[in-house]
Amino acid sequence: MQRLMMILLVITVPLSVIGKYMHWSELALFAIACAAIIPLAGIMGRATESIAIHSGPKIGGLLNATFGNAVELIIAFFALREGLIGVVQASITGSIIGNLLLVSGLSMLVGGIRHPQQKFNRIIAGTNAAMMLLGVVIALVIPAIFSLSHPDRIDIKLSIGVSIVVMVLYLLGLFFSLYTHRNLFNYTEDMHPEEAEWSVGKAIGVLALATVAVAFESELLVHTIDAVSQQLGWSEVFIGVIIVAIIGNAAEHSSAVLMAWRNKMDLALEIAVGSSLQIAMFVTPVLVFLSLLLGNPMSLVFTWPELAAMVLSVFLINFLAQDGESNWLEGAMALGAYVIIGIGFYFL
């Protein structure tokens, strides 16, 4: 698997540089950038992991919890700089529903085919359910509804306030899982390898290189979305919600499904739900603040279809997880919901 990823990397990154300067078609460049980001995201994850192991469990947990979605952040940064706020919001939406429905769904389905009934910690599932209700539903519904009747931009002020509250709660959540209630999360030690793959120096070097490459590919991706949208007849929202999100989260997808196959359902859900929470409660607030600095302020007011997709995903996954058990049918339901939402965005 890792060898395959290296080959993909070695082919796509040079190709994209060549393609850009030889003015290949935008569709080709978009496809190559997508193909390059998948292994780069994997490498960045492994480098962060190595640094985290060298830093000890607490700082390491913090590093994983804040840099785990660095690729999404980089893609969004370039989109924000271009003023493509719709694309940023679409890719946030896509990451959240992709992790909640596609990653959890595939994990429950694949794990459930091998194991008739899979169990996971109900206390954590309950805490995560409430966290998602807060970080996704409340944090996004309140700005949407409260700015309905106000044509003047209360949405930006409101979004800044909400972003601060949400980020404080995310940090309190880290304090909870890494410090006061660490024992509840013991199982996550299995998630991380015991020995670092690389030395700190090498890991930082790899991370720096990969970040530069991701930045290059992300810029290419963002610049070609418009043309790809017109040529394929897909809306920009569909590309942002479905395509970009799948690429950015490919690494999470494969590890979560592997954990589920090994009947470590706690880990699989931790990856899927943890990643959604990170996008909603850390990446999104950071992007709101960043958008102010870049002069293209982004609010937390998403389109109604995006909002509906996220809210329904949270409710479905909460109902699926509330009994602390899963089976293949529940996985099929999550995937079915993802397909329904995908069809919706396709026709938008």
Add this chain to the structure above:
Amino acid sequence: MQRLMMILLVITVPLSVIGKYMHWSELALFAIACAAIIPLAGIMGRATESIAIHSGPKIGGLLNATFGNAVELIIAFFALREGLIGVVQASITGSIIGNLLLVSGLSMLVGGIRHPQQKFNRIIAGTNAAMMLLGVVIALVIPAIFSLSHPDRIDIKLSIGVSIVVMVLYLLGLFFSLYTHRNLFNYTEDMHPEEAEWSVGKAIGVLALATVAVAFESELLVHTIDAVSQQLGWSEVFIGVIIVAIIGNAAEHSSAVLMAWRNKMDLALEIAVGSSLQIAMFVTPVLVFLSLLLGNPMSLVFTWPELAAMVLSVFLINFLAQDGESNWLEGAMALGAYVIIGIGFYFL
């Protein structure tokens, strides 16, 4: 009880034929058709049951799961042919909320009066909760929200896509309960008599006759709704949501309440929730496809009051069922919600 039903049948069916050709008032014809459909629905259920027993548990389960709501399908067919899409959607809404709130509510109330606390399988309740969230909430909210901003008919294309996904999930659900996780549903063996009431030949004959009669009464019902609505001052939606739905589900009502009285709460909820799921995930998609053939395409975009009624019913019943226990107060709550929604449709 069965004798009473036979007497009702022998009186109402001939009366409705006589009445139709002697051009009795539409109000009278509507009332007679309603009174005839109740015992006919009961007989069709018993005939299907007999065929199911002769076919063995798996084919039998499939038969029950697909033909259990044949009456609703026949009524809807005639309404669709007349282009009365609003009436079809209202009767779908009415069947779903009637089963979820009225049937479950009466079961919990009547059972709860005799037994202080009634228990049922939480795993199944959880799976059903997620299934309803998918088949009712997600499958209907996504088309409603996504077609809000699109005046052109993306709703039909979207509804076809969603209907296919929903029906596949319903079939997977049958595969789950009849095959891979059959043992979870052992208790449902109590629901079906051990010996068939009729031979296969006789059952098929009864079914054919009853279907013809139901078809006749359904056509009468559909043709008189408009006049009844004007004469009584009730909206067509109220008639569809409340009156037609109660008639079509009278058989389920009585069996579920009987099971609850005997403290077989698993069976009572299986009837109520199973019937809702069948309407939402099998009958509704079939009607969407049928409406295309009939040239009066019906989408999954319901009115906002209908959507709100269905979504709130699903959430209430999920909250009531999530702890695997019920009492008379929970039954009273479900009935109270049904009355609130009924008042709403009355004033529409």
Add this chain to the structure above:
Amino acid sequence: MQRLMMILLVITVPLSVIGKYMHWSELALFAIACAAIIPLAGIMGRATESIAIHSGPKIGGLLNATFGNAVELIIAFFALREGLIGVVQASITGSIIGNLLLVSGLSMLVGGIRHPQQKFNRIIAGTNAAMMLLGVVIALVIPAIFSLSHPDRIDIKLSIGVSIVVMVLYLLGLFFSLYTHRNLFNYTEDMHPEEAEWSVGKAIGVLALATVAVAFESELLVHTIDAVSQQLGWSEVFIGVIIVAIIGNAAEHSSAVLMAWRNKMDLALEIAVGSSLQIAMFVTPVLVFLSLLLGNPMSLVFTWPELAAMVLSVFLINFLAQDGESNWLEGAMALGAYVIIGIGFYFL
């Protein structure tokens, strides 16, 4: 604590009388009235408690359950008489979200700092969850959605019907907790002192005096809201939702937090959730009926921000409580949600 309250009382009540007749600034009068209502609400609670103890557990439970929010009722009465329907609806909203998020949240946070994991009765939490879904979500969403498409006032007729159903269910709920399922609620005996603080005669006297004083302060409060709103630049809705609600519920706040600190989480949640249910299912219907008598009919159609705030609060608290356990992070989440909603109302 009680001595402090008495000092506050002895200072603020005379001051508010003097201030009113000397025409002090409205901001000063508003602040004094607020400061006076806090101890008066406490005294009314203690007097009701004494009468309840003398009346035995059943009549006593009924008294507590119906007069526990007398202060909110009196404030709302004066606002209704002035035709300030928006202020009444805002203070209902504020009481509900204040009890659900602020009182529960503070209890879970403060209790959770001392006790890593606090448990409470899941059966009661489940029943309360369904009751809130009915009394807050269904009872308010149905009128809002169903009157969307009807510019003529179906909302008043609908609201009267819904109010009757909701109040009947509230009374059935009392019958459940005081009579048929009394044993489930045994723990609440700890909530009430064994001996009455005052004799019946003295308690009635204190109650009468305090009611007169509260009525005086409430009238002052209602008359000064408009001026305060203009001078501070706060919307009337913000004052109603946040300020008035905190004042009216200060007594509940302190007792609930104290119970949580002593690890009596059942009692803390009983106070918070019980008070919300009382506002939604008893005080609100009474105000609907009262508004008809006063000639300023109030419907159950709240503004969308108010509705969203209440619905989301119910869902959050239901997700937090469904596992029968709480911790400090869950408390922080409820408080975070309260701050997010507060920011929203501030910017409205």
